[in-house]
Amino acid sequence: MPSTQDIAVLRExxxxxxxxxxxxxQEEKRRLWRKLNALQPERPMVMIDQVCWNEMHIGDELVLRxxxxxxxxxxxxxxxxxxQWKHFPVDMVVEPFILVPFPPAKINPVIFxxxxxxxxxLLFF
Numbered sequence: 001m002p003s004t005q006d007i008a009v010l011r012e013x014x015x016x017x018x019x020x021x022x023x024x025x026q027e028e029k030r031r032l033w034r035k036l037n038a039l040q041p042e043r044p045m046v047m048i049d050q051v052c053w054n055e056m057h058i059g060d061e062l063v064l065r066x067x068x069x070x071x072x073x074x075x076x077x078x079x080x081x082x083x084q085w086k087h088f089p090v091d092m093v094v095e096p097f098i099l100v101p102f103p104p105a106k107i108n109p110v111i112f113x114x115x116x117x118x119x120x121x122l123l124f125f
Contacts, residue, residue, distance in 0.1 A: 006066040006075075013078040014098075020085055021096035029093045046090040053080065061086075074098060 002010075020026070036045050056062060061083050066075045077098060085094060 002066075002068045002071050006068050006071040009065050010071060010074055010078070013075065013082065017078055017081055017094060018096050020082075021094045026093055029091055032091065033093065047092070048084070048088055048090055051080075051084070056083065058087075 032042060032045060035042055053062070062079050064072050064075050064079070066072045081094060084092060
């Protein structure tokens with residue numbers, strides 16, 4: 001069960017990510033990526049998706065503060081998103097949601113007769 005400290009950490013980080021996701025530049029980047037994917041690029045697009053995260057510890061920006069294992073996973077994702085946006089955003093699109101695995105790891109799908117499927121739920125900020 002997440003502690004109140006874990007919840008506060010995640011809420012603050014989710015708020016910062018949501019603010020970035022709401023910037024007008026995000027819709028422009030989405031538009032440019034759609035054009036590129038439609039083979040009608042307006043300009044070359046740059047994406048940095050292979051990062052050596054274990055070598056990126058600058059200060060304490062990537063230090064996890066949550067104690068609950070599930071919260072730590074979300075915190076890690078949010079911290080990496082904020083770090084990348086701050087240090088090397090290039091043509092990065094920051095989305096206003098987090099993919100949540102389904103079924104959650106704590107639920108035994110056999111007990112509830114849930115057939116595992118390779119899809120996720122979206123958790124909106």
